[in-house]
Amino acid sequence: MTEVEPSPVASSWTTAVVREVERFGDTYVKLRLDVANRTPHVPGQHYVVRLRAPDGYTAQRSYSIASDPEDPLVELMVECLPRGEVSSFLHDVVEVGDELEVRGPIGRWFVWGGTTPSLCVAGGSGIVPFVSMLRFARRTGTEPLLRIAASAQTRARLPYIDELEEYGAFIALTRENHVQTNGTERVAAHIYPDEIVPLADGIERAYVCGSVGFVSFVGRILGEAGVRSDTVRVEQFGPTS
Ligand SMILES: Cc1cc2nc3c(=O)[nH]c(=O)nc-3n(C[C@H](O)[C@H](O)[C@H](O)COP(=O)(O)OP(=O)(O)OC[C@H]3O[C@@H](n4cnc5c(N)ncnc54)[C@H](O)[C@@H]3O)c2cc1C
Numbered sequence: 001m002t003e004v005e006p007s008p009v010a011s012s013w014t015t016a017v018v019r020e021v022e023r024f025g026d027t028y029v030k031l032r033l034d035v036a037n038r039t040p041h042v043p044g045q046h047y048v049v050r051l052r053a054p055d056g057y058t059a060q061r062s063y064s065i066a067s068d069p070e071d072p073l074v075e076l077m078v079e080c081l082p083r084g085e086v087s088s089f090l091h092d093v094v095e096v097g098d099e100l101e102v103r104g105p106i107g108r109w110f111v112w113g114g115t116t117p118s119l120c121v122a123g124g125s126g127i128v129p130f131v132s133m134l135r136f137a138r139r140t141g142t143e144p145l146l147r148i149a150a151s152a153q154t155r156a157r158l159p160y161i162d163e164l165e166e167y168g169a170f171i172a173l174t175r176e177n178h179v180q181t182n183g184t185e186r187v188a189a190h191i192y193p194d195e196i197v198p199l200a201d202g203i204e205r206a207y208v209c210g211s212v213g214f215v216s217f218v219g220r221i222l223g224e225a226g227v228r229s230d231t232v233r234v235e236q237f238g239p240t241s
Pocket residue numbers: 046061062063064065077078079080081083084085086087088125128129235236237238239240
């Protein structure tokens with residue numbers, strides 16, 4: 001398979017109509033958007049969503065794309081932060097039929113084009129870009145090239161956990177015991193370096209996505225697992241600790 005490259009076309013603001021909204025308690029909201037004049041994305045890219053108040057005040061935030069490039073809709077998964085300006089609006093207010101201003105797809109570095117053996121390590125909502133990668137891998141039959149490890153406090157705080165389990169992703173919950181796909185129960189804990197070693201075997205690239213604290217922790221354990229730092233690509237979002 002030939003590596004899929006991001007389009008060099010600069011993205012401009014366009015309109016997205018909200019076609020589906022699914023709320024997961026007070027933690028996450030999934031939005032499926034019909035984006036006008038859409039440019040196909042490469043897994044790992046994101047959109048910027050811009051909100052505009054009647055007085056002209058605007059706020060914009062980035063959201064990774066969860067959907068496969070061939071999905072006719074663009075899927076975003078937003079973690080609702082209690083005092084978060086944009087995430088609270090998207091979680092609490094947005095309804096089917098609403099229009100949002102969006103710009104994208106954006107990102108040329110944190111992308112997976114389907115040919116490089118890679119390990120993705122996510123913390124919480126950091127899983128979103130890797131869901132696009134895994135859906136793309138499944139459609140193109142390139143699953144053997146893409147391994148995924150995900151960490152979250154609880155099942156409820158890890159979006160797409162059922163899909164991740166079906167894919168065979170390694171899952172570490174830090175505040176709940178978790179029955180792995182092989183039937184063994186993993187006692188609540190952060191990812192151990194020993195758990196990363198087999199996942200890192202033979203990879204040429206690692207992607208890490210999550211909070212600042214999470215990516216620095218994973219950087220350390222990837223190093224202990226023998227992954228060269230120049231092969232690691234990082235995307236940080238969320239709080240600073
Ligand atoms: C490239 C990129 C891709 C991203 N993709 C996603 C995505 O797919 N899904 C997603 O939910 N977010 C994603 N984010 C984060 C997103 O852009 C916003 O930062 C997030 O939604 C918070 O915005 P807000 O306006 O709701 O909160 P703000 O009003 O900006 O912040 C409110 C308060 O919450 C704190 N805070 C910010 N983020 C977090 C957090 N995660 N947990 C706890 N406290 C926090 C801030 O420090 C602040 O004190 C991405 C960010 C980047 C840069």
